[in-house]
Amino acid sequence: MHLIWLEDFIELARTRSFSRAAENRFVTHPAFGRRIKALEQWVGAELVVRTHPVSLTAAGQLFLDAATHSTDVLYAARAQLQDGSGPAEKTLRVATGRTLARTFFPDWYENINQRFGPFPVSVSTGGAQEVILRLGAGDADLLVIYSSPTTRLLIDPMRYESLTLAREILLPVVAADARGRPRFKLAPANAATPTPWLGFSQSLTLRGVLAKHLAGLPKKVSLRMVYEADSYESIHEMARRGVGVAWLPQRLVQEDVNERRLLVIGEPEMRVNFDISLYRVRGNDDALVNAIWDGVASDAIDRS
Structure with missing residues (x-):
């Protein structure tokens, strides 16, 4: 039995979704499913009911308590042993969005790991x-996040300082039809039939960015919400299936655009520019955090 199986099971119990738990654990959906199955075989009982959402069996509820207690005890013991054997190596704690963890963070981390x-x-x-609360509570050293009116409202500039790490673009994309043409076009404001639209739920940072941009367009478009989700990946998948038009981060859809599974539609003014930002609490005295911050600041796009 592997410790990661217990961590997988705890995450599955928390999210009630194989796909979301696999994403959070940075493994593929099939690999995650195999690990949960291996844990069930080790336990000798079915732990989850594979419904939507996932639920726990009676054995699963019982085992969840044991798994949570066991991981807590093991990590506490490790921390004590590390404290007793000299200074432990500093672990950089980064809070970020799920999509950024997949599309932006790996390359950025590789760069700073090589440099520092x-x-x-x-x-x-x-x-x-x-993730903003994690930074404020001291549970994260750095925050990597999409910059938006929402984040600027939630993050007090008197307490936090920021750097702009990269530019990003929300692209309006649709699936291609059998002839390789866009399945939908953006309907003008006076159109009788609005364009089916895959929208962001309120918890997503980019909802406000997109809403502000669409409201400011000189030529309005007519959209009809047919699907809404709190996951850019979920909206991405529905766009690939041809359900409607979606505005999605370029880094997330670039491969599909290159392969023409998704097509960028509309005039250039339909695209939305925004930033990927790095935050930290002002006055942080951690040597590694400061070294990274000062190094990144030298080539950052903007700082505040």
Whole structure:
């Protein structure tokens, strides 16, 4: 039995979704499913009911308590042993969004690891409010997040300082039909039939960015919400299936655009520019955090 199986099971119990848990654990959906199956075989009982959402069996509820207690005890023991054997190596704690953890963070981490490392890193993901709270509570050293009116409202510039790490673009994309043409076009404001639209739920940072941009367009478009989700990946998948038009980060859809599974539609003004930002609490005195911050600041796009 492997410790990661227990961590997988705890995450599955928390999210109630194989796909979301696999994403959070940075493994493929099939690999994650095999690990849960291996844990069930080791336990000798079925732990989950594979419904939507996933639920726990009676054995699963019982085992969840044991798994949570066991991992807590093991990590506490490891921390004590590390403390007793001299200074432990600094682990950089980074909070970020789930999509950024997949599309942006790996390349950025590789770059800073080569420049300032090697050093271990612990990444935690979640919604905008969740990861901002982690930074404020001292549970993260750095925050990598999409910059938006929402994040600027939630993050007090008197307490936090920021750097702009990269530019990003929301692209309006649709699936290609059998002839390789866009399945939908953006309907003008006076159109009788609006364009089916895959929208962001309120918890997503980029909802406000997109809404502000669409409201400011000189030529409005007519959209009809047919699907809404709190996951860019979920919206991405529905766009690939041809359900409607979606505005999605370029880094997330670039491969599909290159392969023409998704087509960028509309005039250039339909595209939305925004930033990927790095935050930390002002006055942080951690040597590794300061070294990374000062190094990144030298080539950052903007700082505040």
